[in-house]
Amino acid sequence: MLEVTREIVNDLWPLYRSGEASPDSRRLVDAFLAGDRDFAARLRESARLTSAVPAHRLSPDAELQMLHDARERARMKMILIGAVIAVFGLALVGALALAFFRFGG
Numbered sequence: 001m002l003e004v005t006r007e008i009v010n011d012l013w014p015l016y017r018s019g020e021a022s023p024d025s026r027r028l029v030d031a032f033l034a035g036d037r038d039f040a041a042r043l044r045e046s047a048r049l050t051s052a053v054p055a056h057r058l059s060p061d062a063e064l065q066m067l068h069d070a071r072e073r074a075r076m077k078m079i080l081i082g083a084v085i086a087v088f089g090l091a092l093v094g095a096l097a098l099a100f101f102r103f104g105g
Contacts, residue, residue: 004032006039013043 002008009032015021016029033040058066 004028006036009033009039010043013047017047 009029012021012025012029016026021029
């Protein structure tokens with residue numbers, strides 16, 4: 001049987017807090033915290049502190065602008081990669097043609 005440690009409970013804590021943990025995980029966390037009151041107090045205090053920090057939300061327009069900017073950067077990277085490949089390809093073709101005409105033809 002798996003030994004439940006503070007690290008395991010700490011990993012499950014965000015799911016537990018959000019209500020997304022399975023019933024088995026909830027029972028595991030509840031049982032562990034019932035036996036380790038100090039750790040339970042620390043987890044609840046950390047949850048209280050993180051909930052006190054306001055979540056920053058972007059407006060839908062700002063989210064769309066960020067998405068547009070990310071897509072534009074990705075598009076520019078692809079263009080740059082394509083250009084580099086084309087330049088190296090042309091250089092290779094030129095070098096092969098030069099070698100062919102110099103030594104083979």
